[in-house]
Amino acid sequence: MTERHDVPVDDGQTIAAVHHEAPSDRWFVCCHGFLSDKSGSYERRCTRAVGEGYNAVRFDFRGCGESDGAFADQGVSEKIADLEAVVDYFEPSSIVLFGSSFGGKVAFHAATGLDRVEAIVTRAPVTVNRAFETYRSSVAADGEHRFETGDRIDERFFDDFDRYPFEDVASTLEVPVAIFHGTADESVAVADSIEATGRLETDVLLRTVAGEGHLFSADAETRLLELTFDWLSTIRS
Numbered sequence: 001m002t003e004r005h006d007v008p009v010d011d012g013q014t015i016a017a018v019h020h021e022a023p024s025d026r027w028f029v030c031c032h033g034f035l036s037d038k039s040g041s042y043e044r045r046c047t048r049a050v051g052e053g054y055n056a057v058r059f060d061f062r063g064c065g066e067s068d069g070a071f072a073d074q075g076v077s078e079k080i081a082d083l084e085a086v087v088d089y090f091e092p093s094s095i096v097l098f099g100s101s102f103g104g105k106v107a108f109h110a111a112t113g114l115d116r117v118e119a120i121v122t123r124a125p126v127t128v129n130r131a132f133e134t135y136r137s138s139v140a141a142d143g144e145h146r147f148e149t150g151d152r153i154d155e156r157f158f159d160d161f162d163r164y165p166f167e168d169v170a171s172t173l174e175v176p177v178a179i180f181h182g183t184a185d186e187s188v189a190v191a192d193s194i195e196a197t198g199r200l201e202t203d204v205l206l207r208t209v210a211g212e213g214h215l216f217s218a219d220a221e222t223r224l225l226e227l228t229f230d231w232l233s234t235i236r237s
Contacts, residue, residue, distance in 0.1 A: 007059065007089045015082050016066035017059035019090065020046040027092035028054040031083060031103030034126075035149055037065030041221060045098060052229045054096070059086050061106075063151070071151040072144075075160030079106045080113075087114060094118050096232060101188060101214065102126050108169045119235055121178045121228050124188045124214055127166045127196040131188045132158075170199040176235050178205040180224050182212025205231055 001021045006014040018038060028049035030042045038058040046056035061079050062069030069078075083106060087095065097120045099107030104125025111117045126132070136158055138145035146152040177200060181193040190208055197206045207227060212220045 005089065007086055009062070009082065009085045013062060013068035015059050015062060015068070015085060017057055017086055017089070018043075018046070020050045020056040020058075022050045022053055022055045024053050024055055025093045026054045027090065027095045028056040029083070029086065029092075029095055029097055030056070030058040031079075031097065031099040031106050032058070032061065032064070033101035033103050035064075035147060035151060036100070036103075039065070041100075041216075044221070045225065048225045048229070052232075055090075055092065057086060057090060072153060072156075075157050076106065076109065076164045077160050080110045083107070083110045084114070087116070092116060096121060098122070098228075099125060105164070108166070108173065109164050111175065112169060112172045117175050119176045119178070119232060120173075121180075121232075123180045123216065123224065124182065124185055125179060125193065125196070126188055127169075128189075128192040129161065129165070131192065132161065166196060166199065170196070170201060173200060173202055176203040176205075178207070178228060178231050180207050180209060180227070182209045182214065182216065182220070184211050185214045187214040203235075 003019050005017045007017050008014055030045055032038055032042060037060050042058040046058050049056035060067040061082050063071035063074040095116045097107040097111060097117055100123045104122035107120050111120055135145045139155055144152050144154040179193045181190045183190050197204045209220050
């Protein structure tokens, strides 16, 4: 069974979230990518999580999908606040965070302040700030960067973005981490995940996927899910 919820945040806005229910005290919470939303592959991931015995939640960060707010007003801090609001709303006792691309960055940094996280799974996570340098240059030159979607960012985004270096995660994160990354990714370099793996001071599973880009094919997504839940079963044993 799935149920939509409007999760309140501090400024009176709401976050659109979908709960995929399972008779369990384990939870699987998905953080979508930068210009993405909770639809598509996240529904598939949540459906699979329920089959593995997890309650699953997918939600739209503010400024995305069905949630309130403007995209240009949302930085890392606001996205962390959104994730924390979702966790507080559902009150899970144990959480696996799944973060794709920029959602991986959010999951990493949020996990350092959440005491219920048991593991983090990421796909092509943004861990090195150079992944956004093209956008930074555009903002420096033109005052903003506007995406093909019509969404935009300005200097506020980078003022906040620079407050979240991966060093803060690498030195404090204690839960196990799984990272999946396509070797042909042209948006976030696979070398960034290899570097992150070496810097994290916790148990890390790194799986590079030959020939896959920033968006995984259906076959690669199937393998990701198989490996994810096999791995989660081993860390819980």
